[in-house]
Amino acid sequence: xxxxxxxxxxxxxxxxxxxxxxxxxxxxxxxxxxxxxxxxxxxxxxxxxxxxxxxxxxxxxxxxxxxxxxxxxxxxxxxxxxxxxxxxxxxxxxxxxxxxxxxxxxxxxxxxxxxxxxxxxxxxxxxxxxxxxxxxxxxxxxxxxxxxxxxxxxxxxxxxxxxxxxxxxxxxx
Numbered sequence: 001x002x003x004x005x006x007x008x009x010x011x012x013x014x015x016x017x018x019x020x021x022x023x024x025x026x027x028x029x030x031x032x033x034x035x036x037x038x039x040x041x042x043x044x045x046x047x048x049x050x051x052x053x054x055x056x057x058x059x060x061x062x063x064x065x066x067x068x069x070x071x072x073x074x075x076x077x078x079x080x081x082x083x084x085x086x087x088x089x090x091x092x093x094x095x096x097x098x099x100x101x102x103x104x105x106x107x108x109x110x111x112x113x114x115x116x117x118x119x120x121x122x123x124x125x126x127x128x129x130x131x132x133x134x135x136x137x138x139x140x141x142x143x144x145x146x147x148x149x150x151x152x153x154x155x156x157x158x159x160x161x162x163x164x165x166x167x168x169x170x171x172x173x
Contacts, residue, residue: 001034036107040080041067041150042095043114043157044088051120051134052154053088054143059130062145065153067110076111088132089124090117098157103149112153 003010004025011032014024022031044053044066054063068083070076081092095115103110122132135143137158144151 001032004028004032005035006030006032036102036109038070038076038109038111039067039106040070040076040083041065041110041112041153042080042084042092043098043112043154044084044090045114045116046120046134047093047116047118049116050136052137052140053117053132053134054140055087055129056131057129062148063143064145064148064150065112069108070111077113080113080115084115084117087126087128088117088122089126090119090121092116093118098153098160101149101152110149110153112157114157 001011001023004027007025007027009025009027011023011025013021014031016022016024016031019031022033024031042065045051046053053066055066056062057064066084066087068079068087070079074082077095080095084090084092092115095113098112098114100109100111102108120134125132140154141158144154
């Protein structure tokens with residue numbers, strides 16, 4: 001961020017105790033912490049938790065996870081439910097936080113979850129999604145776009161599932 005979001009003055013870096021060098025507006029006399037977007041992505045499981053949903057979007061032949069931005073004032077878990085419903089027409093019955101990572105390309109903090117939906121029926125899929133299919137976990141590991149953030153989230157989740165037998169037992173709405 002180069003200019004103040006309030007008055008447009010060019011920002012100067014200034015040291016702030018316990019924070020380090022932070023952009024500062026000399027006109028407003030205020031520190032301006034850099035802003036970023038927040039989004040969710042989710043590893044969507046079938047009702048029996050035996051299959052994983054991967055989607056393709058934006059005309060790309062890349063298998064990814066369902067994702068979307070968190071609206072101002074919205075909880076991440078609500079955004080997850082809303083995005084799965086809006087894109088896939090499915091209702092989330094359970095979710096569990098997996099991990100987060102900052103995605104520099106879009107200046108977005110990505111919050112990843114695993115979720116279970118109430119149906120495998122993809123007839124409610126909207127035109128926001130080009131294609132979608134259910135995969136076994138082994139197939140999803142192979143089909144997910146390699147060297148992507150989606151793959152990183154999926155593999156981290158698989159590592160957790162191997163460590164904890166019943167991850168969803170402690171993760172409920």
